[in-house]
Amino acid sequence: MSEPAVLVTGAAGLLGNAVRALLEADGRRVVPIDRVSMTEEGRPIVVCDLSDVHRLHALSVESQIVGIVHCGAHSGPMVARDNPYSMVQVNIVGTANVLEIARIHGARFVFCSSTSAYGNTPGGPVPEDVLLVPTSVYGASKVAGEQLVSAYSKQYGVDGVSLRLSWVYGPRRTTDCIVRTMIEDALAGRPTRKLFGRDFHRQFIHVDDAARAFVMALNTPHLPRQSYNVTGGTYLTLGEIGDIVRRVLPQAEIELGEGPDPVDDMQHRFDVSAVQRDLRFQPEISLEHGVRDYAAWLRNRAAA
The missing domain is CATH 3.90.25.10 (UDP-galactose 4-epimerase, domain 1)
Incomplete structure (x- = not known):
């Protein structure tokens, strides 16, 4: 029987690819999924759309999924701007589908949220617990995703956490930046x-720093908070x-x-004291x- 695995959604994308690489470098078995069959560099990917719940369940049973890093989504307010229906289906319904995998299989769940969830902010440093008033459907989809993670935790005991990333840059980013x-x-x-x-x-964060934060969150179960700001400092x-x-x-x-x-x-400026305290996370790349x-x-x- 094969060893348990981590499911990484959006594995062809900027962050998903970096998370996969870090996990594999640590010797973890990864099931990377996306809508394409390989990365730009030719690394194989399991083709699976987030809307295909039957495929998701089959993969989870076959692969003994014990952890999920959910990066699969429209990746910013500049993407699908003219197609809000797609934003809702991919970012919200897709997140619910993957949370079902976590619920059924008892998998640790790390959700890629965004500081776009805040909308315009009050004076800084901005803590996680201020009112979220997104100004885009993308930002609203991240608020909805976070609320789903929180509700699945309270109602079903799913061990989940959301990381609110600031603007991610670095190698392999090809969308507006x-x-x-x-x-x-x-x-x-x-x-x-x-x-x-x-x-x-x-506020920018290098993709490698962002990926480290996600792996640290995956490896640290039962965190005291369900959402964290993560920036490049x-x-x-x-x-x-x-x-x-x-x-x-x-x-x-x-x-x-x-x-x-x-x-x-x-x-x-976002307050990052919580992620520094609970994950010991500090950005390393100036x-x-x-x-x-x-x-x-x-x-x-x-x-x-």
């Missing part, structure tokens, strides 16, 4: 010009982030106007190091 835009423009000899952002704060304006990109890539020409991003929330890492990956990808 101002850091990637600045780097790609610099590498191509193009200027980056935005009409906003010089004084607008955004910085609170910088896009102008300050542009300065870091220029230090890494001196050819970068970045011009930003004043004012907020018109499609993003105004958020203050933004400058992360930008260098991301630039090297983008340069190699463009050359390939």
Whole structure:
């Protein structure tokens, strides 16, 4: 009989792929699922849609699932913006389907939530227990997912936790990201010009740090909280982030106007004392190091 396994949903995506790699490096058996059959690098994936409850159950029985890291979802407010029905089906119904696996098989459950659940925040540091008032269907889907995790815990005893990630960047991120835009423009000899952002704060976390937090949460059952803020530890304006990109890539020409991003929330620094206390989590990758890492990956990808 094979050893018990961890189910990682969204395993072809940015975070799911990184979580899978960390777990496998630790010697854990992983069942990686997504809607595609392999990652960009050619690593095999078990094809399974989150809506296919029968397939999910069959895989769980075959593989002795004892833990679930649920990263499978539309990955941000910029995705499926014109298809809110899909956002609800994938992010909310899909989460309920995977929670059923956790309930039936007694699996530890770690949910990838987002600081988009907050919407616009009061003054910081912002703790986990403030009122959540999302401004996007994506943010609302994360609130709903967290509430499902909490309800499954209270009603059925599922050992679950939600990690609210700030903006994730780094190698393999290809969806909308101002850091990637600045780097790609610099590498191509193009200027980056935005009409906003010089004084607008955004909190980034490198994908490898985010993945570590998820593995730590998976490995720490029965946490005292059911939701945690997880950020990269910085609170910088896009102008300050542009300065870091220029230090890494001196050819970068970045011009930003004043004012907020018109499609993003105004958020203050998030309080991360709970995750530091309960998981002993600290980000290890500075933004400058992360930008260098991301630039090297983008340069190699463009050359390939």
